[in-house]
Amino acid sequence: MSTTRKSAIAGTVAGLLVAGIGAWYASNHKPNIAMTPVAAAAPAPAAMPAVKANVSRDQAVEKLMALPELKRLADAIEKRSGGERHGALLETDPAPRDVKGSPYYQLIFVENGDDMAQAVASFLVSHVNGEILVEDDISGELMSLDQWRKGLKD
Numbered sequence: 001m002s003t004t005r006k007s008a009i010a011g012t013v014a015g016l017l018v019a020g021i022g023a024w025y026a027s028n029h030k031p032n033i034a035m036t037p038v039a040a041a042a043p044a045p046a047a048m049p050a051v052k053a054n055v056s057r058d059q060a061v062e063k064l065m066a067l068p069e070l071k072r073l074a075d076a077i078e079k080r081s082g083g084e085r086h087g088a089l090l091e092t093d094p095a096p097r098d099v100k101g102s103p104y105y106q107l108i109f110v111e112n113g114d115d116m117a118q119a120v121a122s123f124l125v126s127h128v129n130g131e132i133l134v135e136d137d138i139s140g141e142l143m144s145l146d147q148w149r150k151g152l153k154d
Helices: 003-028 037-041 057-065 068-081 145-153
Strands: 085-099 102-113 117-126 132-135 142-144
Touching: 057 068, 057 085, 057 102, 057 117, 068 085, 068 102, 085 117, 132 145, 142 145
Parallel strands: none
Antiparallel strands: 085 102, 102 117, 117 132, 132 142
């Protein structure tokens, strides 16, 4: 089998792995939301009202990939793996996530390669103003970008 054919097969398998892990992550990683008695008694809200997206999905991806922390991480992944693995962003759900009445893109930064894809960090980017939130993968709590950065230094 030719090297080109092997590379094409490996790339296809890697893409399928990343897509599968992204789908699994999206379906199994829901935030823990405690409902207060008032919220429980309130009627279910209608679908989130349409808000004009000032920030496109592509702009949200560019904004995240411009973060110095993700640039350093992507560079470290490539260097450590000799170019066999890369950092990438995947959209975990095309439907926007409602955070306090505002829609957010749901993206995850992964380390991916021919043999695996590993989730690294989960991000939300506001459709309205590009605000970046980071989701704690254990608790599901949302934190600001500054809080996340502080946690990286600790």
